[in-house]
Amino acid sequence: QKEVEQDPGPLSVPEGAIVSLNCTYSNSAFQYFMWYRQYSRKGPELLMYTYSSGNKEDGRFTAQVDKSSKYISLFIRDSQPSDSATYLCAMIGDNDMRFGAGTRLTVKP
Amino acid sequence: SAVISQKPSRDICQRGTSLTIQCQVDSQVTMMFWYRQQPGQSLTLIATANQGSEATYESGFVIDKFPISRPNLTFSTLTVSNMSPEDSSIYLCSVATLYEQYFGPGTRLTVT
Numbered sequence: 001q002k003e004v005e006q007d008p009g010p011l012s013v014p015e016g017a018i019v020s021l022n023c024t025y026s027n028s029a030f031q032y033f034m035w036y037r038q039y040s041r042k043g044p045e046l047l048m049y050t051y052s053s054g055n056k057e058d059g060r061f062t063a064q065v066d067k068s069s070k071y072i073s074l075f076i077r078d079s080q081p082s083d084s085a086t087y088l089c090a091m092i093g094d095n096d097m098r099f100g101a102g103t104r105l106t107v108k109p
Numbered sequence: 110s111a112v113i114s115q116k117p118s119r120d121i122c123q124r125g126t127s128l129t130i131q132c133q134v135d136s137q138v139t140m141m142f143w144y145r146q147q148p149g150q151s152l153t154l155i156a157t158a159n160q161g162s163e164a165t166y167e168s169g170f171v172i173d174k175f176p177i178s179r180p181n182l183t184f185s186t187l188t189v190s191n192m193s194p195e196d197s198s199i200y201l202c203s204v205a206t207l208y209e210q211y212f213g214p215g216t217r218l219t220v221t
Contacts, residue, residue, distance in 0.1 A: 006151075034210070043113075043201050043212035044152070088151060090210075097210075101151040 003027055006089055006100030015109050019076040021087050026070065029094035033065050035074045036088045038102065044088055048074070079107045111136055111204050113213035121219045122192055129188045130216045132202030137182035140205040143175070146215070147198045155200075158185050192220045 006023045013019055021035075032051055036044035048063045050056045050072075056063045062075040072091070076083055084107050089100040112135040122128050132141070143155040155175055158164045164177040178186045189196050199215040 036212075041215075041217070043203075043214045046209055046211065049209065097154070099151045 004089065004091065004098045004100045006103055010104045010106075012106045012108060013079055015079060015081060015107055017079050017107070019074075019079050019083070019105060019107075021074040021076075021089075021103050021105070023072050023089035023091075023100045024070055025072075025091055025098070027091075027093065027096070027098075028067075028070070029096070030091040030098075032092040033063070033072050034090040034092075035061075035063055036090060036099075038086045038088060040085075047087075076105075079105075081107045081109050083107050110209075111138060111206065111211045113202060113204060113211060115200075115202060115213040115216050117216060118214065119217040119219075121221060123221055124193055126192055127188055127190045128192065128218060129186050130200055130202075130218075132185045132187070132213055134183045134204050138204040138206065139182065141179060141185050142203040142205070142210075143177065143185075143187045144201045144203060144212075145198045146201060152201070155187070189218065192218075194220045196220050 004025045034049040035047045037047050038044040050063045050065050053065050053067045060077045064073040086102040086104045088102040114133045116131045141158045144152040146152050154167050155170045156164045156166045158177045158179040160179050160182050176188045197220045199217050201215045202213045
């Protein structure tokens with residue numbers, strides 16, 4: 001089993017839709033959780049990071065962490081074509097950092 | 110935040126040759142990382158390069174294949190040695206400040 005599983009696979013939504021991106025993990029030592037956005041042919045850029053369980057909101061983006069279930073989510077409201085990118089979850093704990101495989105999101109106008 | 114630049118942005122190299130990738134940061138950072146991102150896969154950490162100490166390599170990566178230099182707090186190089194087609198990948202440098210991590214634009218390497 002991979003330490004970080006990212007779900008779902010490639011995702012295509014219409015403009016304005018609410019997008020839900022999710023990751024599960026197995027290492028209970030992870031404490032910091034990040035979401036990165038990576039446009040094609042670019043390096044990943046940090047979108048949001050959260051510590052421990054709870055929600056964090058930034059504009060149209062909400063990051064949610066449930067440590068008891070080892071499950072994190074990123075919600076995008078009112079999705080825009082400019083949100084089309086690959087989204088990677090990442091987590092840090094116990095001197096270890098792991099990335100999910102990434103979810104490719106396409107928002108169609 | 111940190112602004113990171115990498116050179117070259119892309120290269121096509123022949124099998125058996127070596128390529129050195131440069132990473133420049135606009136501010137002094139202690140922790141610098143080198144990642145590889147193969148097509149359709151996530152980021153894989155190659156090594157951690159902290160200034161003033163030897164680079165620490167992850168399992169599956171060795172110094173002879175991926176020598177790293179870290180001469181100061183704003184610069185690092187990664188060399189991909191004796192390349193094979195399996196080394197074709199995007200190589201990214203990254204810096205960390207507390208729990209925020211920033212990435213360079215990547216170097217797209219194709220080995221023929």
